[in-house]
Amino acid sequence: MATQLSHEYQQIITLTPYPLACIVALLGYGFKRSRILFTALNLSGAYWLIQNGLQTSLNQPDAFVLFSTISVLLPVHMALIAIYKERGLFTPVGVIRIAFIVLTYLTLYISWAKGSLGLYLADLPMSMLEMLIHQYYLSEAAAITFTLCLIPVLLSFTLRKTYTDAALLASFISALVMLSKFDQSLISALFVSASLIALAISVMQNSYQMAFIDELTAIPARRALQDKLATLGKKYTLAMCDIDHFKKFNDTYGHDVGDQVLKMVAAKLNQVSGGGKAYRYGGEEFTLVFAGKSEEEALPYIEQLRETIANYPMHIRNQDRPKDNDQGQQQRQQRAKSEVVSVQISIGICEKTAELADAHAVIKKADEALYRSKKNGRNCSTTVHYKPKPKPTRRGQRKDYA
Numbered sequence: 001m002a003t004q005l006s007h008e009y010q011q012i013i014t015l016t017p018y019p020l021a022c023i024v025a026l027l028g029y030g031f032k033r034s035r036i037l038f039t040a041l042n043l044s045g046a047y048w049l050i051q052n053g054l055q056t057s058l059n060q061p062d063a064f065v066l067f068s069t070i071s072v073l074l075p076v077h078m079a080l081i082a083i084y085k086e087r088g089l090f091t092p093v094g095v096i097r098i099a100f101i102v103l104t105y106l107t108l109y110i111s112w113a114k115g116s117l118g119l120y121l122a123d124l125p126m127s128m129l130e131m132l133i134h135q136y137y138l139s140e141a142a143a144i145t146f147t148l149c150l151i152p153v154l155l156s157f158t159l160r161k162t163y164t165d166a167a168l169l170a171s172f173i174s175a176l177v178m179l180s181k182f183d184q185s186l187i188s189a190l191f192v193s194a195s196l197i198a199l200a201i202s203v204m205q206n207s208y209q210m211a212f213i214d215e216l217t218a219i220p221a222r223r224a225l226q227d228k229l230a231t232l233g234k235k236y237t238l239a240m241c242d243i244d245h246f247k248k249f250n251d252t253y254g255h256d257v258g259d260q261v262l263k264m265v266a267a268k269l270n271q272v273s274g275g276g277k278a279y280r281y282g283g284e285e286f287t288l289v290f291a292g293k294s295e296e297e298a299l300p301y302i303e304q305l306r307e308t309i310a311n312y313p314m315h316i317r318n319q320d321r322p323k324d325n326d327q328g329q330q331q332r333q334q335r336a337k338s339e340v341v342s343v344q345i346s347i348g349i350c351e352k353t354a355e356l357a358d359a360h361a362v363i364k365k366a367d368e369a370l371y372r373s374k375k376n377g378r379n380c381s382t383t384v385h386y387k388p389k390p391k392p393t394r395r396g397q398r399k400d401y402a
């Protein structure tokens with residue numbers, strides 16, 4: 001009975017990569033991640049051949065040629081997929097890529113099914129015939145191919161830094177382990193399944209990132225804030241922060257510099273202490289959430305942030321560098337004075353009270369307080385309920401956009 005059960009489990013494990021590959025291919029298609037779909041095709045193609053032609057001793061010429069070819073084909077496809085630029089699935093390049101993967105595995109299968117694969121054994125170079133290390137199923141040719149193909153996979157991972165590239169790298173390493181320890185029972189099913197799961201997770205993480213993380217500032221976005229607001233208890237404080245005269249940054253230095261300012265402010269707000277959490281509310285507006293804190297308790301942390309931002313010397317990077325050296329030096333000297341600017345923010349703070357029905361009512365009140373901060377000369381915080389003793393604001397020596 002135990003053997004029977006174990007056999008059934010083995011069957012399930014052996015079949016698992018097929019539905020997984022379908023799910024991953026559908027995810028790749030649905031989320032327009034062509035590299036995910038190509039990798040699902042590549043892995044399932046190789047796995048299908050392994051299950052059909054390699055459940056026998058590698059001493060058989062047919063099986064040996066099939067194994068040697070897969071050992072080279074799999075990493076080559078992975079490297080080509082890694083360097084592929086996402087251009088959509090049904091573009092000419094996308095279709096060629098799909099056809100290339102399918103045709104290579106199909107040709108191999110047909111040759112194997114006709115029994116003609118073994119005939120090529122004599123044509124294989126020595127580097128494909130001898131295993132490099134004892135007990136590892138990796139020929140010299142496969143080892144060289146894996147090493148060469150690792151370069152684009154690693155480069156793509158380091159340069160693009162996407163979840164997809166992380167999953168591609170994981171699949172690549174997994175393919176290497178799977179092939180070199182090929183004699184282990186169920187190894188191909190387990191490693192191909194693990195790779196497919198990593199690919200599926202990368203699609204989920206990608207879509208989470210797109211929905212919940214603000215692309216420009218890399219801090220949580222409005223949707224993440226909505227989720228957070230839904231989980232807050234009875235006591236919390238929200239602070240709405242708005243960059244002062246932000247339009248002037250855009251108008252004076254251009255949209256790119258405006259983006260730099262947004263990134264700097266977001267980075268500073270993201271360092272909030274006292275249990276606060278920063279979100280980009282939209283445009284040049286940010287929200288700080290202090291769960292379990294009153295206005296009075298949150299205020300020192302908020303004020304500290306406001307001052308940190310106002311005191312930060314923001315260096316405006318100039319895009320058009322002059323070619324002429326003297327002119328460049330003059331401009332650089334001028335820039336040294338004129339291009340360090342101070343960014344200031346105005347803040348409205350409101351805590352949850354019994355009269356305020358929900359978090360949206362609290363945000364509305366905080367927004368009204370923010371409006372009062374703007375009217376009171378900007379670069380200051382206004383609370384709705386708590387009345388702190390007025391404190392004179394300090395202004396720096398740098399160019400001030402108030």
Ligand SMILES: Nc1nc2c(ncn2[C@@H]2O[C@H](COP(=O)(O)OP(=O)(O)OP(=O)(O)O)[C@@H](O)[C@H]2O)c(=O)[nH]1
Nearest residue numbers: 242243244245246247248250255256258259283284
């Ligand atoms: N560069 C850049 N600008 C943005 C972005 N989102 C919104 N803006 C700009 O932010 C500016 C907001 O300007 P206003 O609402 O007039 O406010 P303000 O100039 O900050 O003035 P006050 O709030 O009264 O201090 C607009 O010019 C928008 O185009 C963005 O993602 N990048």
